[in-house]
Amino acid sequence: MTVTFAMDWLNLLFRWAHLIVGVGWIGTSFYFIALDLSLKKREKMNPGVAGTAWEVHGGGFYHVEKYMVAPKELPSDLIWYRWEAYLTWVTGFALLVVQYYFNATAYLIDPSVMAIHPSEAIVISIFSLGVGWVIYDFLCRSPIGQNTPVLAACLFVLIVGAAWFFSHVFSGRGALIHVGALVGTIMAFNVFRVIIPNQRKITASLLAGHDPDPRLGQIGKQRSVHNNYLTLPVLLMMVSNHYPMLTGHPQIWLVTALILIMGGMLRHFINRHDAHDNFARFWWSLPAAAVALVAAIIYTAPRDVSSAERIADIEAVSLAQTHCAACHAASPSDPAFEEAPKGIVLETAADLRRYSDLVMAQAVHSDAMPLGNMTGMTREERDKLGAWLLSK
Helix, strand or coil: CCHHHHHHHHHHHHHHHHHHHHHHHHHHHHHHHHHHHHCECCCCCCCCEEEEEEEEECCEEEEEEEECCCCCCCCCCCCCCCHHHHHHHHHHHHHHHHHHHCCHHHHHCCCCCCCCCHHHHHHHHHHHHHHHHHHHHHHHHCHHHHCHHHHHHHHHHHHHHHHHHHHCCCCHHHHHHHHHHHHHHHHHHHHHHHHHHHHHHHHHHHHCCCCCCHHHHHHHHHHHHHHHHHHHHHHHHHCHHHCHHHHCCCCHHHHHHHHHHHHHHHHHHHHHHHCCCCHHHCCCHHHHHHHHHHHHHHHCCCCCCCCCCCCCHHHHHHHHHHHCCCCCCCCCCCCCCCCCHHHCCCCCHHHHHHCHHHHHHHHHCCCCCCHHHCCCCCHHHHHHHHHHHHCC
């Protein structure tokens, strides 16, 4: 068993686990926010109940109550929802280690952005995730945290600012995945550091016969709502590496801003719909998301390279041999690959024509390839290759 084969299996298993626990966390998050928004006050409710909801699913009917703070007594079989969040972060970080830390020169570092050693890139990665959480938590606990619109604006600036920072340190892939990792860290630590501890304090107060502090529930609810609004953006950021039009864009901070607007507005529309608000009060969120989407499509449109210098077949093949064939060859010389990724071989003019659409997307319209731009492929070379591909 080779190291590459073992690492591929680790990558696959961590990715699978990340998806499994992530689906569980997102599902419960979406459900409880929808449930909370659907609660209604009714004529007959138990003491201390803030609202109830009637639901039907799978042929059964459910009657759910929510207490304003907590009931006077708690059952021994109280269900806690926390492991999905914890394991989503743990598996996500493990995937970051396997995919990006162990292959830092290929996936995390781009010498044309910043020439740093893999160990330096890893330290910056870990440190920045921690600092991002500390800044976010400070904002929430400060007087700014009492003003929802101002706090939302600050959080928006924090994430976009982080995207700008990451894009000046890491490769395009590394930058956008780290924006997603930062958002995921904020969400998971909200559960680990705030929501669950506050719930434990409330439970301890009840068991001791004391009235719980209502602020604990309010703070937990605030962080839960933050997680809810960040879910759709972080999902797109996590799959962004499959789309070089995003990771290869020179202004990743703007791409991040548009993703936040799109996901946040769509989530707002769903939340207000679940709350049965008057449509006239939230209709604007869908057009806002649509405008951000159109802006993203326009802003990530491929560049026109048809006017670049025309080159002969032999020069195009030479470019491929210099910048592509180390990985995309029948027998790759790059030690990270035992065979050409996805079976794509780029050694002849015929190979380049066969995979022209992929080459255009990965190496011409973006700098996603070569990985980490380790061969130093220039913009002029990309344009020449693109013009040659378009001429065929």
